[in-house]
Amino acid sequence: MNSVDRKLDDAARxxxxxxxxxxxxxxxxxxxxxxxxxxxxxxxxxxxxxxxKVRIDHPIARCMGIAARLRERYGLDTCEVVPSxxxxxxxxxxxxxxxxxxxxxxxxxxxxxxMGLGTGRTLRAAIEHLxxxxxxxxxxxxxxxxxxxxxxxxxYNVLFxxxxxxxxxxxxxxxxxxxxxxxxxxxxxxxxxxxxxxxLAQRTDVRFIGVGTIADPxxxxxxxxxxxxxxxxxxxxxxxxxxxxxxxxERGNLIEDSVNARVSSAPMGADPKEPxxxxxxxxxxxxxxxxxxxxxxxxxxxTDEDTAVALTET
Amino acid sequence: MNSVDRKLDDAARxxxxxxxxxxxxxxxxxxxxxxxxxxxxxxxxxxxxxxxKVRIDHPIARCMGIAARLRERYGLDTCEVVPSxxxxxxxxxxxxxxxxxxxxxxxxxxxxxxMGLGTGRTLRAAIEHLxxxxxxxxxxxxxxxxxxxxxxxxxYNVLFxxxxxxxxxxxxxxxxxxxxxxxxxxxxxxxxxxxxxxxLAQRTDVRFIGVGTIADPxxxxxxxxxxxxxxxxxxxxxxxxxxxxxxxxERGNLIEDSVNARVSSAPMGADPKEPxxxxxxxxxxxxxxxxxxxxxxxxxxxTDEDTAVALTET
DNA sequence: CGGCAGGATGAATAATTGCTCGTGAGCTTG
DNA sequence: CAAGCTCACGAGCAATTATTCATCCTGCCG
Numbered sequence: 255m256n257s258v259d260r261k262l263d264d265a266a267r268x269x270x271x272x273x274x275x276x277x278x279x280x281x282x283x284x285x286x287x288x289x290x291x292x293x294x295x296x297x298x299x300x301x302x303x304x305x306x307k308v309r310i311d312h313p314i315a316r317c318m319g320i321a322a323r324l325r326e327r328y329g330l331d332t333c334e335v336v337p338s339x340x341x342x343x344x345x346x347x348x349x350x351x352x353x354x355x356x357x358x359x360x361x362x363x364x365x366x367x368x369m370g371l372g373t374g375r376t377l378r379a380a381i382e383h384l385x386x387x388x389x390x391x392x393x394x395x396x397x398x399x400x401x402x403x404x405x406x407x408x409x410y411n412v413l414f415x416x417x418x419x420x421x422x423x424x425x426x427x428x429x430x431x432x433x434x435x436x437x438x439x440x441x442x443x444x445x446x447x448x449x450x451x452x453x454l455a456q457r458t459d460v461r462f463i464g465v466g467t468i469a470d471p472x473x474x475x476x477x478x479x480x481x482x483x484x485x486x487x488x489x490x491x492x493x494x495x496x497x498x499x500x501x502x503x504e505r506g507n508l509i510e511d512s513v514n515a516r517v518s519s520a521p522m523g524a525d526p527k528e529p530x531x532x533x534x535x536x537x538x539x540x541x542x543x544x545x546x547x548x549x550x551x552x553x554x555x556x557t558d559e560d561t562a563v564a565l566t567e568t
Numbered sequence: 569m570n571s572v573d574r575k576l577d578d579a580a581r582x583x584x585x586x587x588x589x590x591x592x593x594x595x596x597x598x599x600x601x602x603x604x605x606x607x608x609x610x611x612x613x614x615x616x617x618x619x620x621k622v623r624i625d626h627p628i629a630r631c632m633g634i635a636a637r638l639r640e641r642y643g644l645d646t647c648e649v650v651p652s653x654x655x656x657x658x659x660x661x662x663x664x665x666x667x668x669x670x671x672x673x674x675x676x677x678x679x680x681x682x683m684g685l686g687t688g689r690t691l692r693a694a695i696e697h698l699x700x701x702x703x704x705x706x707x708x709x710x711x712x713x714x715x716x717x718x719x720x721x722x723x724y725n726v727l728f729x730x731x732x733x734x735x736x737x738x739x740x741x742x743x744x745x746x747x748x749x750x751x752x753x754x755x756x757x758x759x760x761x762x763x764x765x766x767x768l769a770q771r772t773d774v775r776f777i778g779v780g781t782i783a784d785p786x787x788x789x790x791x792x793x794x795x796x797x798x799x800x801x802x803x804x805x806x807x808x809x810x811x812x813x814x815x816x817x818e819r820g821n822l823i824e825d826s827v828n829a830r831v832s833s834a835p836m837g838a839d840p841k842e843p844x845x846x847x848x849x850x851x852x853x854x855x856x857x858x859x860x861x862x863x864x865x866x867x868x869x870x871t872d873e874d875t876a877v878a879l880t881e882t
Numbered sequence: 883c884g885g886c887a888g889g890a891t892g893a894a895t896a897a898t899t900g901c902t903c904g905t906g907a908g909c910t911t912g
Numbered sequence: 913c914a915a916g917c918t919c920a921c922g923a924g925c926a927a928t929t930a931t932t933c934a935t936c937c938t939g940c941c942g
Binding site: 262266267270274275287300304305306307309311312314316336339343347348351385386 | 573
């Protein structure tokens with residue numbers, strides 16, 4: 255057995271004794287026959303390796319209330335609101351944690367299903383919160399391209415991350431979110447080898463996607479999928495947000511533009527039949543999120559308290 | 569809203585900040601506008617109310633849980649469960665490795681102690697995993713005979729193997745596990761030169777022993793210590809297992825039989841004062857192991873996950 | 883064979899967390 | 913309305929945990 259694995263075994267053991275067994279480091283050290291410092295190191299390693307998953311199992315009344323209002327107001331099927339914590343980083347972790355829990359619930363289903371994943375920092379963090387799950391019965395398909403214009407895999411890619419965590423078959427989309435031209439898009443999505451993936455993307459049982467803004471900071475611009483001119487033109491046409499590349503206005507209608515003509519992601523329409531859940535938060539994104547739920551491009555939302563409150567206002 | 573609920577909401581929020589947000593109590597206090605002590609109280613409440621769910625995302629966690637159940641159910645002092653791997657060989661290596669670790673832990677003790685060793689394939693493999701240890705302060709004594717009926721040293725002998733690894737003085741028992749007759753047994757164990765060894769065997773500080781089945785494959789029969797008639801008769805009397813030759817029934821009571829009258833091993837009784845640890849695994853051995861721990865012939869167990877699960881059932 | 887880099891170890895120390903206790907505000911009750 | 917009671921609060925202290933640092937061990941290369 256590999257020595258790293260061995261060590262991680264011990265780390266997991268120590269973590270179990272500490273968190274489940276409620277033992278203190280001294281006791282763990284004694285039981286495991288090591289020094290207290292070593293026990294502490296193991297615990298620290300277990301934590302660093304993400305072996306320790308914590309979840310707060312309590313519906314905070316205020317959040318529940320806001321979630322209920324949002325559900326009612328926008329006709330959402332699913333809406334989860336987590337408390338806003340100290341800063342964006344903490345709040346992001348909270349939203350990611352909630353998203354991860356929901357993804358886990360879906361993946362725990364016995365029956366086989368197809369899960370579609372978009373992109374987004376939050377989504378990515380959610381996947382990292384996910385425990386290892388054995389769910390070979392499921393298939394997970396990317397709803398959008400997985401590579402940046404420069405050919406690298408985009409840093410916010412989630413599909414490759416989830417492949418490390420779960421045993422489900424994953425289907426990436428090896429292409430940019432937005433192609434250079436409509437012709438290139440046509441050529442890329444027409445690839446024979448992508449038929450399965452594209453087919454699956456059209457019949458997902460559940461989708462989790464992030465929400466991007468078009469005004470700065472626009473992920474599409476940051477990653478070089480659209481130019482500053484594109485961005486300005488889109489804004490002039492009323493664009494406020496995008497979901498897996500599809501750019502829409504404040505009413506949630508896709509914008510007629512050359513950019514949308516180059517998006518190679520799975521199609522998105524209003525009132526999806528299956529759960530389509532947006533995971534996003536932050537003051538910047540309020541307009542984009544509101545447009546997405548107003549236009550019923552999604553029927554589910556996971557966000558934080560502050561964002562949720564902003565969405566109930568006006 | 570009820571004041572208890574409100575409090576619990578705050579507790580949950582504090583827990584989010586602490587566990588998901590990774591903030592320290594000072595920071596939580598600042599963010600929530602309360603004193604550090606209040607924050608601490610909220611966290612403590614959240615914990616007490618079971619709001620904080622922790623799990624360890626590692627195969628070992630399952631094993632730890634099962635081990636805890638076994639300890640409780642059978643009143644074991646020590647119980648270690650290792651993950652079941654691909655096949656019996658790999659799993660055996662894992663159990664042996666765990667056993668070796670525990671033996672090593674005992675041998676690392678500064679103070680002088682007497683360790684008793686039984687037989688068994690697993691125990692043998694455990695010794696082979698042992699590193700070289702300088703521990704002249706200890707004495708290691710065989711709890712059972714070290715030679716086969718044909719005069720050879722039984723292939724599963726562990727005492728000679730450990731002598732290569734550690735510098736402790738070893739005391740073998742140059743006789744068969746089970747003698748040909750009660751008279752032969754009396755003559756053998758009466759040998760003057762064995763006085764020291766027998767004396768040590770009676771006051772071991774810790775014992776590691778394997779568990780054998782009486783139904784095929786029965787090590788005692790395979791090695792020719794008992795005849796097929798013996799075996800059948802023992803089974804008819806309800807024998808399910810043996811520890812260093814002592815044959816017992818499903819309740820862990822030694823069986824009244826000529827075989828047990830010929831066993832030359834160290835005596836075994838229920839509820840040993842000192843740690844007496846069984847190392848065994850495999851579906852064949854479940855009944856024998858269960859009987860041994862039910863009858864409290866041993867107070868410790870090292871096994872694999874599958875076996876452990878089988879032991880928790882029924 | 884010796885020296886060196888890297889990692890592991892344990893002691894000392896710093897930081898953080900948990901607990902106890904006295905105080906006082908707010909509520910109940912006579 | 914006052915006495916008594918409860919309970920939350922924060923200070924101080926004890927316990928526990930995290931970090932730092934010097935040292936040691938180990939494997940590896942010259």
